Amino acid sequence: MSGRSVQERLRPALVSFEPYDPAFSPCEVNLSANENTHPLPESVNRALCEAMTSTPLNRYPDPLANALRDELAAWHGVGRSNVMVGNGGDELIFNLLFCFGGQGRSLVVCPPCFEEYKNFAKMCETDVVEVWRREDDYSIDDDALVEAARTAALIMITSPNNPTGDLVDPALVRRLLDETDALVLLDEAYVEFAPEGASLASWLAENPRLMLLRTLSKAFALAGLRCGYLLADPAIIDVLAAIRQIYSEDVVAQAAALAAVSMRDELRPVVASIVAERERLSVALSELPEVEQWPSSANFLLVRVPGAANVRARLRDEFSVLVRDFSYAPGLADCLRITVGTPTENDRLLEALRAILK
Numbered sequence: 001m002s003g004r005s006v007q008e009r010l011r012p013a014l015v016s017f018e019p020y021d022p023a024f025s026p027c028e029v030n031l032s033a034n035e036n037t038h039p040l041p042e043s044v045n046r047a048l049c050e051a052m053t054s055t056p057l058n059r060y061p062d063p064l065a066n067a068l069r070d071e072l073a074a075w076h077g078v079g080r081s082n083v084m085v086g087n088g089g090d091e092l093i094f095n096l097l098f099c100f101g102g103q104g105r106s107l108v109v110c111p112p113c114f115e116e117y118k119n120f121a122k123m124c125e126t127d128v129v130e131v132w133r134r135e136d137d138y139s140i141d142d143d144a145l146v147e148a149a150r151t152a153a154l155i156m157i158t159s160p161n162n163p164t165g166d167l168v169d170p171a172l173v174r175r176l177l178d179e180t181d182a183l184v185l186l187d188e189a190y191v192e193f194a195p196e197g198a199s200l201a202s203w204l205a206e207n208p209r210l211m212l213l214r215t216l217s218k219a220f221a222l223a224g225l226r227c228g229y230l231l232a233d234p235a236i237i238d239v240l241a242a243i244r245q246i247y248s249e250d251v252v253a254q255a256a257a258l259a260a261v262s263m264r265d266e267l268r269p270v271v272a273s274i275v276a277e278r279e280r281l282s283v284a285l286s287e288l289p290e291v292e293q294w295p296s297s298a299n300f301l302l303v304r305v306p307g308a309a310n311v312r313a314r315l316r317d318e319f320s321v322l323v324r325d326f327s328y329a330p331g332l333a334d335c336l337r338i339t340v341g342t343p344t345e346n347d348r349l350l351e352a353l354r355a356i357l358k
């Protein structure tokens with residue numbers, strides 16, 4: 001390329017970005033990305049296959065995925081106008097920042113949390129204000145958050161939080177809605193694994209600045225399909241509808257997502273068994289020497305072990321078990337995030353940890 005380099009031509013806000021690397025290495029047991037590894041009921045598998053294979057590929061998708069929106073709306077007791085579908089929750093997070101962020105506006109987050117909020121905010125030239133969680137129990141300093149959020153355009157809170165596993169206190173969400181003027185995104189990507197009633201979906205009707213993000217990547221075991229959705233006030237949904245990549249949700253994803261959501265009751269036992277395995281894994285981990293852990297309402301556990309990066313490498317190289325290393329991340333020294341797998345996968349992990357930590 002003659003003249004200026006590509007880096008010099010690049011929009012300044014984008015110069016420091018690098019391709020996302022999930023640090024994935026092929027392992028027999030992959031517990032690194034919070035995917036659902038449990039087998040689905042045969043009836044659901046059949047319905048997914050049927051939906052995907054009977055979908056013509058020569059026609060463009062319905063841009064707004066209205067059939068899927070209607071099913072999601074019926075599930076959550078809202079209207080179609082309260083639902084926006086996206087190519088994974090990630091697309092919706094990006095589009096929210098694209099719409100409501102920008103120069104001179106700020107996003108408030110509570111790290112350690114999902115890192116995409118900050119990445120997308122930077123891409124959209126939005127200032128990021130970080131209100132760090134307390135170091136011991138990862139709880140949020142409510143007063144500090146409300147104070148920081150007073151002048152914010154957006155607040156993004158994860159509940160249950162990734163990677164710490166805790167649910168946000170509804171009283172804090174109440175305060176954010178009452179005491180600030182910001183749009184409040186509650187990211188409920190893992191809420192299906194939390195106790196009944198943990199979602200704040202019932203608040204939507206009375207709180208037009210509250211938005212809920214959900215995804216089919218976790219409880220629905222469809223991470224590869226790319227489908228997430230936002231529940232929010234129709235005025236917000238309208239804006240998102242206007243700026244979206246018109247065909248980002250393809251016909252196969254729409255058809256399979258519709259089948260899966262329609263069969264949501266049949267997936268309940270799968271979620272219940274993941275929750276039961278989480279509890280079993282947690283008890284077993286508590287019996288290992290030098291393992292610290294935090295209570296989780298999601299499909300993963302955050303643990304702290306001495307020499308975590310080395311433990312993770314040995315799990316991978318000697319036992320073919322992959323977990324996620326967070327030990328490099330601020331606030332997460334020596335922390336690993338372990339996705340709850342099947343009973344067999346969890347046993348493999350426990351056996352390996354017993355051997356490594358003995």
Ligand SMILES: *Cc1c(COP(=O)(O)O)cnc(C)c1O
Binds near residue numbers: 158218228
């Ligand atoms: C997995 C996840 C999402 C959404 O992921 P998609 O696969 O893009 O739907 C959103 N937020 C958090 C915190 C997550 O962990």
